[in-house]
């Protein structure tokens with residue numbers, strides 16, 4: 362075992378700007394160990410150049426992605442995204458007119474109009490996912506990087522950095538853009554549409570927000586904020602963390618030791634630690650059950666009611682798809698069908714299947730099951746498209762008896778299906794997929810991964 366040199370916290374808080382220094386691997390002489398968050402395998406991080414990433418040797422989950430000048434880059438992108446968001450909320454978003462009567466809306470009205478129709482929960486979901494959470498995220502990034510660029514982390518940096526990862530899945534600006542496009546195509550035949558400055562501002566904001574999220578080099582950020590405490594003595598690569606009474610921190614990646622029967626927190630970022638997420642299967646089943654129940658009213662009740670020249674008609678989710686097909690908008694019909702039917706049903710089935718098979722004694726196809734879980738986790742938020750379509754159309758199409766659209770009870774039911782299935786994917790612990798075959802695999806893989 363090589364001689365390890367402990368890097369003390371104090372050695373990091375010298376005055377030179379932290380980000381101008383070399384990346385973490387060139388600042389410590391010892392191996393930096395990580396326990397994979399998806400399969401629990403312990404491996405040592407290789408030295409990385411910018412643009413390179415280190416993946417788990419067992420399940421190929423990305424452990425670290427290295428960027429050049431991560432602090433400057435994230436800071437610049439976050440500021441640009443925030444400016445685009447300010448533009449997006451300050452100008453008209455889109456306007457429509459039919460037979461001379463029209464309406465022009467601002468972005469915030471997509472949420473506030475829903476409150477007028479007694480849909481406060483849907484309004485909160487919309488405003489949180491498209492504006493509030495992204496703003497919090499961007500301000501957090503700016504706060505963190507500002508501290509790092511000045512060589513001294515600002516107050517609450519550790520807590521803020523920890524919350525970044527938790528916010529990420531709930532930001533849906535990109536999904537909202539798709540919702541806006543679907544809405545516009547839906548009404549393009551019936552009314553004249555004009556896109557405002559805010560529409561383009563929001564498109565730019567959505568792209569910049571995605572780029573900001575991509576630009577975060579969490580490994581470098583945590584190293585710059587809190588240094589890197591040593592992994593517990595005797596930690597071995599090429600075995601699972603659980604078999605060594607260790608666990609990898611889900612937020613900063615550090616390998617921590619666990620005391621059985623005690624609630625542990627990460628020594629670097631203070632995140633709660635669990636060898637496996639507590640009651641993972643029970644919680645996932647409960648959320649899946651609730652989502653399945655909500656999926657019934659989501660499809661039975663109308664999602665919106667259109668009134669045109671005194672005649673009103675309600676449409677369900679599937680009814681909306683049929684209408685679009687009759688209009689000849691095959692691409693939009695496909696988008697709504699995939700987002701509102703295929704994705705939620707597929708998610709419910711995939712997670713139920715994973716919850717069932719992880720109880721088995723032997724676990725074949727671990728790689729493909731992990732891949733299935735990753736897809737499930739990734740696509741979940743795209744189901745929100747139809748909820749955003751309702752929010753936009755209800756706010757925009759308000760020309761009295763000439764033409765107006767009101768939300769139906771299915772909007773709330775369907776919104777909760779999306780949130781519940783997202784939570785279900787989060788409570789499922791993918792490490793359970795790998796648990797049964799650990800013994801057989803650890804002997805055959807030891808030689809391979811130990812050489813890192």
Ligand SMILES: [Zn+2]
Nearest residue numbers: 397400417420
């Ligand atoms: Zn892994």
Ligand SMILES: [Zn+2]
Nearest residue numbers: 610613627630
């Ligand atoms: Zn941590």
